[in-house]
Amino acid sequence: MDDSLQTLIGKLSSGDDAAAEEVFRTYEPYLRMVVRRMLPSNLRPKFDSIDVVQSVWADVLTGFRDAGWQFSDAAHLKAFLVRATRNRFIDRVRQNRTAVEKNQPLTPEQLDAAAAADEPGAQRRGRG
Helix, strand or coil: CCHHHHHHHHHHHCCCHHHHHHHHHHHHHHHHHHHHHHCCHHHCCCCCHHHHHHHHHHHHHHHHHHCCCCCCCHHHHHHHHHHHHHHHHHHHHHHCHHHHHHCCCCCHHHHHHHHHHHCCCHHHHHHC
């Protein structure tokens, strides 16, 4: 394992904010990829992977500061972050299930009607 990452994890465990930021930058791209891989195409407009990752990270920082969480090495921290990210994503999907289920794509007829309504002069033609 990279000694500098191990040193950062030690600093993170002691509440060092600069270390927390650097560890976040190290793991953030990977955690976003975890979210994107789980995200079905119909949910992409509803979810931003960085929102999920930042939400997890806020809880992780609280855990380090308030609960004294410690990880023996980077592999354990990474496994924990992946599990927490997956769990947070699943929670968000469950919270938004109703809105996602009600969200239906427009039919071709509805799209045509919306396009016609946006055409210049559409209001005048309707009054004629």
